[in-house]
Amino acid sequence: MKPGPRYTPLVESLPATVPFVGPEAQERSRGRPFKARLGANENVFGPSPRAVAAMEAAAREVWMYGDSASHALRAALAGELGVPPGNILVGEGIDGLLGSLVRLTVGPGDPVVTSAGAYPTFTYHVAGYGGSVVSVPYRDDHENPAALIAAAAETGAKLVYIANPDNPMGTWHGPAQIRAMIEAVPDGTLLVLDEAYIEFAPRGTAPTIDPEDPRVIRLRTFSKAYGMAGARVGYAIGAAPLIAAFDKVRNHFGMSRIGQAGALAALGDADHLSEVQAAVSVARGRIAETAAANGLTTLPSAANFVAIDCGRDGAFSTRVLEELGALDVFVRKPFVAPEDRCIRVSAGTPEMLDLFERTLPLALAAARGG
Ligand SMILES: Cc1ncc(COP(=O)(O)O)c(C=O)c1O
Structure with missing residues (x-):
């Protein structure tokens, strides 16, 4: 036997790539x-000067782990968004949350749908769990909700991913189009609505969604509008049973104490x-x-x-x-x-x-x- 670790057959099959x-x-x-x-x-x-001050103060307490439930930040987000804390999960940026979500839902051979050329971290995670990526083309430089949904129905996809606004094109869909997409999500498919840039979009772009709607999970971040990419703080809004399921796989102490403190202060600086x-x-x-x-x-x-x-x-x-x-x-x-x-x-x-x-x-x- 060769010395060194014995990788799983899946890992042996993966190309040595980095998404960026x-x-x-x-x-x-x-x-x-x-x-x-x-x-x-x-x-x-x-970031907000208040966030910087909070992170400086938290640096002195960094000998302690962060709160594994991110309780204070979760409660503040709940207040801000007008949804119960049980519908919110804090995680290590959208990228980290995507990894946990894929781990929760995608096994070897399971199809997922995304747009060809869309934000690649999602498909990177899918590859890591052996899922199979079905890509649909953009239409007129926009992600194409109808085609994404059609491909999800055709393949029985576990997840269908869209970023609104989109990266890399910056284009977006209005709330009616996203709502129509949710209404059309096939049974057994979860819509992953990545709203990393939503704070830069015209007011009203984000549709009102019942947080208990089991067809969709929204992902947001402190990396963009809040200027805290290096702190790695994101959050998901979804149905309480789905949010609770993350506890089975997530990195419970992955949220740094400093990041949690900074995000909490940033949220208070409108x-x-x-x-x-x-x-x-x-x-x-x-x-x-x-x-x-x-x-x-x-x-x-x-x-x-x-x-x-x-x-x-x-x-x-x-x-x-x-x-x-x-x-x-x-x-x-x-x-x-x-x-x-x-x-x-x-x-x-x-x-x-x-x-x-x-x-x-x-x-x-x-x-x-x-
Ligand atoms: C569409 C999209 N989602 C997620 C992310 C990453 O977010 P985070 O820093 O919260 O992991 C990016 C960053 O460029 C992005 O463009």
């Missing part, structure tokens, strides 16, 4: 830092949230202006990033992305055609967007010449 190469890893291989970090849809405007929403809206406008000044169009966005249509194929937009990287501007782009004709630029500070404005024409010229 993080900016730090890219900086290490480039040998220098980026000057404008506009690729990871982080919130450059940062003014800061409004300031961030306004700053993101200005930045989206600025990205669109820069694109237009270079003869490019942008997609309307309800998120904290903008997809710029580079006007040619995916190979061309990849060259634009690489040239921007060479000029120290980190952006990302969609993976799948025809959406991959775009680059995706996150809302930045005015200084970062100044650099983007100076470098985009150079990157486009280099990409055209290359």
Whole structure:
């Protein structure tokens, strides 16, 4: 027998992939830092000063584990959302919650449905539990609710995933379309509604959903509008039996004490949230202006990033992305055609967007010449 661990046949079969190469890893291989970090849809405007103060105070108590039930944060979210605490689960970001959800529901060979080129962490987890991913194409740069539901019905999918607003395109569906999607969810399928960017969407985009509706689970995060991506705090809203089932598989002490304290304080600072929403809206406008000044169009966005249509194929937009990287501007782009004709630029500070404005024409010229 060979020395070393004996992996499961499933793990042996998986390719050695990471869903994203993080900016730090890219900086290490480039040998220098980026000057404008506009690729990871982080919130450059940062957390509420109240959250920072709470996290500083919590740092002194960090010898203690965090509350495994995240009781105070869960209660505050319940108050904020007007739903009972039993319908809320706090977890290590949406990514962590997706992992637990997939572990709860997907076994080897079980089908799940998502959009081709949608946020990839979901399918990464599905692969890790041996599920089978059925992908449907976007339609007109939007995820396609009717096609997602049809594919779920056809395959008997355990889960059907949609992000609203969507990443990587930033497009969105209104509440009536999401409600219609819930009404059409086939028996035995759970709709996973990823609302990571919902605070940036037009008011009223999030539909009212009965928290006890067993057909849907909503996922939200403190990583985006609350500016706390590094703290890893997200939450799920779902029917009480589903929320309770997570206790069978979740990482009970996965929530850091510091993250819980920060999120609780952030939730209490509505003014800061409004300031961030306004700053993101200005930045989206600025990205669109820069694109237009270079003869490019942008997609309307309800998120904290903008997809710029580079006007040619995916190979061309990849060259634009690489040239921007060479000029120290980190952006990302969609993976799948025809959406991959775009680059995706996150809302930045005015200084970062100044650099983007100076470098985009150079990157486009280099990409055209290359
Ligand atoms: C659609 C979507 N869902 C989830 C996440 C990750 O959220 P979290 O930081 O809470 O894990 C992202 C981050 O980019 C995202 O784009």
